[in-house]
Amino acid sequence: xxxxxxxxxxxxxxxxxxxxxxxxxxxxxxxxxxxxxxxxxxxxxxxxxxxxxxxxxxxxxxxxxxxxxxxxxxxxxxxxxxxxxxxxxxxxxxxxxxxxxxxxxxxxxxxxxxxxxxxxxxxxxx
Numbered sequence: 786x787x788x789x790x791x792x793x794x795x796x797x798x799x800x801x802x803x804x805x806x807x808x809x810x811x812x813x814x815x816x817x818x819x820x821x822x823x824x825x826x827x828x829x830x831x832x833x834x835x836x837x838x839x840x841x842x843x844x845x846x847x848x849x850x851x852x853x854x855x856x857x858x859x860x861x862x863x864x865x866x867x868x869x870x871x872x873x874x875x876x877x878x879x880x881x882x883x884x885x886x887x888x889x890x891x892x893x894x895x896x897x898x899x900x901x902x903x904x905x906x907x908x909x910x911x
Contacts, residue, residue, distance in 0.1 A: 787812040787900050789881045794905030797871055801909070805866040807881030807902060818889035819857060819864045820898060823877035823907075833879070834866060835893035844893045849875075871909045878904040 793805040805821070820835040834845045834855035843855055854867040864881060882898035 787814070787817070787883060789883060789900055789902035791879060791881045791902040791905040794879060794907045796908045796910065799872055799909055799911050801871050802867070802869045803871065803907060805868065805879055805881075805905060805907075807864040807866075809862040809883070813859070814857070814862045814864070814883060815859050816887075816890075817883040817885050817900075818892075818894040818898075819855075820882045820894065821855060821864075821866045822880045822882055822898075823875075824880065824904075825877040828877075830880075832895050835895055836864065837893050838890050842891060842893045844895065868907070871907075873909045873911045876907060876909050878906050880904045 788810045789807055791807050821833040822830050823833050824830040832846055833849055834853055836843050836855045836857055840857050852870045857864045881902040883900040884898045
């Protein structure tokens with residue numbers, strides 16, 4: 786089993802930036818597709834960003850493309866989400882997720898994930 790722990794959330798004003806981190810324990814993330822999801826009250830959980838094993842393939846939701854950047858450092862078993870130009874509609878609990886499998890070696894994944902962190906709250910005021 787792999788355990789994921791998110792950090793870096795907080796309360797910011799519109800236009801500010803935050804960097805979220807997701808650190809793993811129990812297993813290395815070397816052979817895992819990783820992603821960030823978010824869940825706001827009254828809405829469905831949505832995919833935010835995904836990344837393949839070595840970071841060569843990334844993908845984003847249209848709502849965050851050009852503002853958010855996902856990256857990973859496999860030597861540290863850590864995944865990051867750099868969030869710039871934050872908007873009030875970005876307010877949500879952000880979750881880190883992982884999924885193992887050879888199929889994810891060269892492509893990011895938008896689908897179902899097996900391992901989840903506890904979430905970190907991001908609140909953006911207008």
